[in-house]
Amino acid sequence: MYNVMSPKAEEFISHEEIQETLAYAEKNKNNRELLEQILEKAKLRKGLSHREAAVLLDCELADINQQIYALAQQIKKDFYGNRIVMFAPLYLSNYCINGCEYCPYHLKNKHIARKKLTQEEIVKEVMALQDMGHKRLALEAGEDPINNPIEYILECIHTIYGIKHKNGAIRRVNVNIAATTVENYRKLKEAGIGTYILFQETYNKESYEKLHPTGPKHDYVYHTEAMDRAMEGGIDDVGLGVLFGLNNYRYDFTGILMHAEHLEAYKGVGPHTISVPRLRRADDIDPDVFDNGISDDIFEKIVACIRIAVPYTGMIVSTRESKACREKALRLGISQISGASRTSVGGYAKPEPEEENSAQFDVSDNRTLDEVVRWLMEMDYVPSFCTACYREGRTGDRFMTLLKSGQIVNCCHPNALMTLKEYLEDYASPKTREIGDKLIEKELDVITNPKVKEKVIDYLANIHNGQRDFRF
Ligand code: SF4
Ligand code: SF4
Numbered sequence: 001m002y003n004v005m006s007p008k009a010e011e012f013i014s015h016e017e018i019q020e021t022l023a024y025a026e027k028n029k030n031n032r033e034l035l036e037q038i039l040e041k042a043k044l045r046k047g048l049s050h051r052e053a054a055v056l057l058d059c060e061l062a063d064i065n066q067q068i069y070a071l072a073q074q075i076k077k078d079f080y081g082n083r084i085v086m087f088a089p090l091y092l093s094n095y096c097i098n099g100c101e102y103c104p105y106h107l108k109n110k111h112i113a114r115k116k117l118t119q120e121e122i123v124k125e126v127m128a129l130q131d132m133g134h135k136r137l138a139l140e141a142g143e144d145p146i147n148n149p150i151e152y153i154l155e156c157i158h159t160i161y162g163i164k165h166k167n168g169a170i171r172r173v174n175v176n177i178a179a180t181t182v183e184n185y186r187k188l189k190e191a192g193i194g195t196y197i198l199f200q201e202t203y204n205k206e207s208y209e210k211l212h213p214t215g216p217k218h219d220y221v222y223h224t225e226a227m228d229r230a231m232e233g234g235i236d237d238v239g240l241g242v243l244f245g246l247n248n249y250r251y252d253f254t255g256i257l258m259h260a261e262h263l264e265a266y267k268g269v270g271p272h273t274i275s276v277p278r279l280r281r282a283d284d285i286d287p288d289v290f291d292n293g294i295s296d297d298i299f300e301k302i303v304a305c306i307r308i309a310v311p312y313t314g315m316i317v318s319t320r321e322s323k324a325c326r327e328k329a330l331r332l333g334i335s336q337i338s339g340a341s342r343t344s345v346g347g348y349a350k351p352e353p354e355e356e357n358s359a360q361f362d363v364s365d366n367r368t369l370d371e372v373v374r375w376l377m378e379m380d381y382v383p384s385f386c387t388a389c390y391r392e393g394r395t396g397d398r399f400m401t402l403l404k405s406g407q408i409v410n411c412c413h414p415n416a417l418m419t420l421k422e423y424l425e426d427y428a429s430p431k432t433r434e435i436g437d438k439l440i441e442k443e444l445d446v447i448t449n450p451k452v453k454e455k456v457i458d459y460l461a462n463i464h465n466g467q468r469d470f471r472f
Contacts, residue, residue, distance in 0.1 A: 004258070004265045009224035012262035013203050018254045021054050025250070029058035039067055042308045045075060050257035053309035057253055057301060065301075072304035072332045075311050079403065081446065083384045083416040084376055085336040086369070087136040087174070088129055089318070091345045092117050092156055094358050096142025098178075098215030100201070102246060102290065104283035105142045105360060107215065112283045113358040115345035116147055119159050126160050128348040130168025132340055132369045133427035135385040135419065137170050138197060140360070143178035143216060150184045153177055157191040167426045167468055172387035174239070178217065179226035185233025194390045195272050196230045197239035198223075202247035203255025211246060227263060227271075236396025237272035238263070239316070244302070245279030245293045253302055260310050269396045273314040273336065274306055276329075280320050280361040300328050307333030312403050319343075319363040323375070326365065330381065339372035373423065374432045377439050384416035385423055388471040410449040411472045414456045417443055418470050421463045 002014035028034050038052045048056070056068055093116035096105040104112050117125065129137065139156065141148045153175065160170050175188060176197040188196060202208050205220045212218045227238045240259055242252040256274060264270040278299060279287045287293060294302070306315060317326055317334045319341040326337060344352045344359040352358060367375070373383045388411075389399050402411060417440050424436040440460065447453040452472070459470040 004262050007225065007228060007266070009221045010205070012266070013224060013255055013258055015205065017258070018203070018251055021051050021254050022250050024051060025054035025058040028055050029060055031055075032061060032064070035059055035061065035064045039064070039071065042071055045078065045311050047311055048309040050254050050261060050309070053257055053305050054250065054254050056308065057250065057305045068301075068308065069304050069332065072307040075307055076331070076333045076335070079311050079408070080314075080335045081382075081408065081413060082380055082443075083335070083382045083386075083412060084330065085136070085314070085384050085386065086134070086339050086373070087138055087336060088132075088134045088338055088348075088369075089138045089140050089176075089341050089343065090122075090125060090129065090160075090348070091343065091358075091360065092122070092139055092141040092153070093144070093148045094142050094345050094360070095144040095147035096215075097144050098142070098217040099213045100215075100217065101211045101213070102201075102243065102279055102285055102287075103360060104285050109284050113356045115358045116152075117156070117346055119155065121346055121349075122156055122159050123163055124349040125346050126163045126170060127165045127168070130163070130165050130170065131427070132348075133168075133373075133385065133423045134339075134369070135170060136172045136174070136194070136387055138174045138176055138338075140176050148177075150180065150187060154187055154191050157188075157193060161192060167422070169469075172390045176239075179223045180229075182229045182233045185230045185235055189234040193235070194387070195237040195239045196227075196235045197241070197273070197275070198226050198230075199241035199243060199275065199277070200224065200252075200256070200259065201243045202252055203242065203259070204247045204251050207247045224259075227259070228267065231263070231267045231269070236269060237390075237399070239273040239275060240271045241275030241277060241316075243277055243279055244299070245287060245290055247292055249292065249294050249298060249302065253305070257306075257309055260313065269400065270310060271313050272396075272399070273316050274310065275316040275318070276303060276306070277318060277320050280364070282359065282361040283357060285361075296325055296328075299325065300332055303329045303334065304332045312400055319365040320361060322364040323367070327379070330376075330379075337372075340367065340369040370427070370429050370432050373428065374435060377432070377435050380439075382413075382416045382439065382443055383420055383423070384412070385419035386412065386415040386471070388415045391471070409446055410452045413443070413446050414452055414459075415471050417456060418459055418463060421460050422468055425463060
């Protein structure tokens, strides 16, 4: 029985409810009156239910689809402006005891290079990331209680926060590790993590169990209830995601929105972010063997419909996607992207030799961070290295309050401009710096509060003179 407030995975992600939702969406996909009503509700910017969003996703009427895309773009602008938050993944270890069929780190893969970074190697990797200009990392590690126990992860976090190299600093460490206990989540919280990220991969229990035939990850219920345990352990910001391509996309789109509704209803805070990765080719993984691949058009529709359904949730796209695809997705709703990513274990300090491939997947966007930053600015986006909320304790519902207050232009925007200025001063190429300084000048006008604007102008001058780390 479907129950959004239930602590049980199979009740808050009810298979029957998803099936009924998909049937309802199929039946109503060309029901103009209903589609228009849903769009009217969406324009209030308070979000949509999974059922309403599923109808929009299935809609085949060209003019309504145009309105869906236009609204997604407008909501993106209203809530996130033209700022794009930058981050980089750092793979700590690819030892893993699970049997995930779509990931080359699965236990039975004997030809992938297995690696685990030592603390000394982490220092080198993080210094290389700092030298590129990154301030925000997402740590990744396989599940292996012997090679990557929680103590190892905690030690890595501690090491990373402690590295101060030139003007660099990693100011927010997000963590993507396997589902774990409340006690371990509490330890992660105490170690100062930002977001805890865990992808569901698919919400369809039957497919999930087939795709995870062995290892602890096989347990669908334990995995699906992980975010509840993370929040119980004190982590306010959690990041959801599914791996599109594994299972029917309509099913997983509905599932992820039901998960978001559950967190909001049961824990009082929806997910901080939703990621929309698509299955990619990797060491012994051929995406064509899964016949649920989605086209770029469907991918864009998913991004637009999630943007409309959960306006307060940040959306992330990685370098799995090409430049062209990321361009479209940015317009429709993406608020965070990774740049210059290495998906091997380490690989930032020194590129991995080809014969040693330890990568989780092939990246489609191989540009440097400087190139990505310039590309964003040339499209009039403001690349942001802001981590202020986390550092000011604005997590969970406090972060949501900021988002809902309409004060973003006087908070996120100044923070974005100041962190971009830091980037330009310390890491950018002359060409990127020139473009960036002009952009900052222009973007100061977006700040509506004259006192804030005045302060920002002062702070920008101070940054130019060598001071760092100003924030609102
Ligand atoms: Fe291990 Fe994660 Fe890869 Fe599964 S997806 S094999 S849990 S690293
Ligand atoms: Fe994000 Fe907070 Fe910075 Fe705004 S101020 S960009 S919400 S971290």
